[in-house]
Amino acid sequence: MSNISPSVREQLRANNAKIGARGATLLPDEELWRDKFHFLAAQGYTLRPRYHPDWKPSWEADPDIYPVRREDYFASSRGGLIDATRKVDGRLVCIKKVKNGSEELKIATLFSQSPLRDDPRNHCVPILETFPDPHLNDDAYIVMPFLRLMDDPPFQTVGEVVDFADQMIEGLAFMHENYVAHRDCAPSNLFFDAEPMYPQGFHPVINNKTPDLASPAPFYSRSEVSKPIKYYIADFDLSSYLPPGKPRRTLGRDGADQEVPELSDEIPYDPFQVDVFILGNALRRKLYDKYYRLDFFRPLILSMTKKDPEDRPSAEGALKQWQSIRKHITAFQRVCRLRGRDEGIVTSLVWDVLSMFKPILGLPSTSTLSRMSTLTAT
Template sequence: MAEIGRDGERLEDHEVRWRDRQALLESKGYMLRSRLHPEWVPSWTTTPRNPTACEDFEPLPLRPDLVDATRIVDNQLVYVKRVATGGEELKIAQFLNREVVRNDSHNHSVPVLEVFQDDEDPAISYLVMPFLRLMDDPPFSHVNDVLEFVDQTLEGLVFMHSQGVAHRDCARKNLMMDSSAIYPKGYHPVQLDYTPDFTARAPMIPRLGVWPPVKYYFVDYGISVRAPTGEQALVIGDLGIDQEVPELSRTVLYDPFKVDVFIIGNVFKKELCEKYTNLDFLKPLAETMTAKRPEGRPDAEDVLKQWYHLRAGISFMGRGGVLRPTNAQGSPPIIFDIIAFLRLGILLSRRMMAWTLHWLKLTCRD
């Protein structure tokens, strides 16, 4: 049952559970928002501000096992996830973050910053990760944004499969990005369009204007499996966000690696090809990846090879083009092309300047 906090403010059940672990998290170096502190008094009761303008008015989103926090030592925003101690989700996340592969540029598994057990229930552990945003939040704006996303997603899938791991749930909500470079002044963990102090809109830089490019990650290994090297993995089960995968079954064994190919292909199809009119180059690959019969789909490595071939045929101007939404009204294609040309020059200048500064720092360090 939900609990009524001081001055009548309501904390939901999932908030109460995290509030009761606030002291533990603080002792480990992570601070929850003031709303989740045991001694919390709603700020709007001591100031004349409207409650909706107060940072602590925003409730924790209903994701019972997930909470945002700030790492005390460097003020970095993180996610803390409640997981089963010794469970497969934790084992796979740690396996993909072991020292020998952690810094591999093709490894796009969400970084594991720390793991620690609950101080009251040893069956519960806490997995600390960087705070990430959905792959398309903010939305893609240029063709090059899509190219970067497809590059990293397929490279990450090939890497994951090379480690014997099949994700099984790599749909849009489990493909996220580190947006720290896009939001240089940060943002609020609940109201993502606002600054951390909730006083203004968070300033944003387009993806094309930052260097190095934003990085995309696979998250949530809740139903993932790991096959020993050289062994084939066959599974059963119909769980997962994408229920369009044809072979999902509670009784008939299927190949989870081919499921991953379908799910990523469906992301390309539904979230990219169907939303923008100038991504026709991606459609053949998406169709191949979402073949109804698993044996008709290429494996992840072949998908990546096909993608590199397709990508090579995209011109420089094409890469800098502004994405054209399928529901756009009024502006003819030539307008998008003019905007693309002007913005491309500005954004590439910013990226070149950022790269030069980065190079100078490295040179001075040496």
């Protein structure tokens, strides 16, 4: 800032102070995690510097620092969730506070125990560890891998979407086979492990940046990594365990997808068929409605989202229908770039050609082309 006039410098400093003040005070949810900093450290997990009891905002040391460029400016607590680093291997994880003995805790850990844990059809988020809160008998903590939302970053090829559908429909059928209805398997609870895509990692809050926020986080597309991408169904706080002999009926209108026709606080409904609708609706809203070249999804989506739950297939039936459909998806289709429905014809043609010939022409990676395409569209 040495070449800036004194008046402009003071204006910038005043702006920095105003912005910095907004991030200098922990939110109530954050204070709860700050109070658990040393307890979680003793369990082997380190919270971000922002949550150390002695934290002082790093940007306050220099009035010329733009606060939002500092790692500790950003709040990472989302109610009962927070990111942390596992000390033993430096892995980024997510810690969730749950009620001890709750249905959520029982169901979450059910799928992380042998033999269900080792079944390749299991796509429930793995629970790495659980431990109670010694000061609050009603609370416990579950530790999970830190995952990204299903389409962050966006899908780029038809094959990537096919792989996602394979895992999610199979995972839902597996849950139902083991008598668990998720009841909220909407896009906000569908995740994937992006670690293979980000060789330098990413910041848990500003996740298009490196962990120190110093630069954009380089990444490979799903199709470019050698390790298979795994998708997960997460968050079991609304889930129900309904084994044989127990009525397959529940009540309640909670959940991210409020388009489910039968949701009710008074009339019992089958939560397993609700799951089928929610996942079918996720395929429609996040994929079919967003991209061209996914017409093969249409009969499956129509089947899974029928208004009358009795007319919908079971999750196992949906899986069989999907497996029949995917047999006819060709290898050429799978490598085709997803074309956004909001793309112009000329733009689409250009990026289709570039994507098809990039290996021959030595063009940048698919992920780089995708970012360039986004910039062009905007």
